[in-house]
Ligand SMILES: O=C(O)CCC(=O)C(=O)O
């Protein structure tokens with residue numbers, strides 16, 4: 001049936017229902033096809049390697065507004081390439097099957113939530129001293145019980161940003177939207193915001209791009225105004241992860257060329 005043939009709101013409602021049902025069926029097809037179990041097994045065997053090689057670099061520290069960068073997370077071997085490829089392939093596969101343009105897919109709809117959660121628990125919050133260091137560094141608020149990792153909650157998405165000339169006006173796929181998060185007309189997160197998580201991990205997976213650096217601000221939300229300047233800008237590199245407290249104001253500068261794919265995870269303790 002063509003939209004032009006629809007005469008009343010009943011027919012429109014029916015069409016919408018049909019489209020939704022079709023999308024649900026496609027999502028079920030994705031669930032049946034997805035190779036995530038295999039991937040989970042493969043990657044889980046590398047937790048030890050990853051844990052040993054992570055390097056932390058302090059970029060900015062101001063009470064609760066701290067920013068770290070983690071480099072060499074994956075030991076310089078093929079683990080990162082393999083992990084990022086699996087995540088990127090998963091997103092393209094989800095997009096192919098459902099017909100939804102990939103701008104940002106939620107980890108929940110991709111069925112990636114438990115893999116990423118176990119990665120965070122097994123690599124990131126594995127050691128009590130690291131958790132304490134995160135508290136001392138101001139990334140985690142002192143009242144947070146860092147021992148409670150069994151119940152930590154994660155939300156997140158895999159974000160695919162392109163340069164403005166590639167027509168990404170339509171945000172069809174935005175599933176998870178952090179409070180106060182701003183998206184410009186190109187689908188880029190450019191408005192200054194704080195994530196409201198306890199800690200945010202932002203891992204650059206690919207592909208190749210210019211621009212798209214992360215700008216961080218030292219102000220509290222109430223102190224920030226349009227004249228506030230960033231305390232520093234981080235040019236994200238593939239394979240590096242920025243880690244910051246959910247209190248830290250930040251924004252993403254527009255992508256000038258290419259495609260930037262990032263895994264953004266908001267971690268919240270109970
Ligand atoms: O694009 C990014 O790297 C970060 C996006 C962001 O700040 C957010 O999703 O909260």
Ligand SMILES: [Fe+2]
Pocket residue numbers: 178193194195250
């Ligand atoms: Fe953010």
